[in-house]
Amino acid sequence: MSRDAIQGFLDLGINLLQGYGLTETSPVLAGENDKYKRIGSVGFPLPGLEVKIDTPNAEGIGEILAKGPTIMIGYVGNSDATSEVLKNGWFHTGDLGYIDKDGFLFVTGRKKDVIVLKNGKNIFPEELEILINQLPYVSECMVFGRPCDDGDYKISAKIVYNSEVMQELYPNSPSEQYLSIIWEDIKNKVNHTMPAYKYIREIIVTDVPLIKTTTQKVKRHEELKLILETN
8 A cells, every 4th residue: 555545544543554465375474563563564574474585676675485384385286386486485475575674574566567677677567556546537557668679668657547537627628638638747746756767658548447357456468468459
């Protein structure tokens, strides 16, 4: 959850605590409590569990690994998938994060979704999506890297706007102008808060919902395939 959303709950007097885990970890790995909490973190590993960051980058971010008695022994009937995630006693979560100087764990995104630029810089889509979703007319969005001919990626975003909110905010603007309106907000309210290498360089705007699973998670690979085929 974004830090602003957490602070909003706290300002309302709601004591919001975060946790983190996966089905394969039965399921909780870490959590906050009333005494130990930090905005944006998912707390500390539960007693008896070990959590570490694998090959952290310059910012301390790497894949979250876990070990302990609540970790699964493997996927039933699927030894290949098991060997991919269980290595030397450690479960590879596929999630990225870092541990701060006080031991709090922070989750930054999914390893498979990271956009690695030609210069070696890493872009975490969720970081940018949180900022885009703060725009009042945005229903949802997806940040992705559009492949370039030189082997690099152009940081791009597909933004789903709420038609009713756009009409209320911009009653004199036809829908054909929404792209330019949203693009100005992206440049001034999102890009300017980031280092240049994280700038969004291209946007697609629509009022059609993104492709999702039954649990309402965006199917990123299907969306990207659709985008590359039609835009």
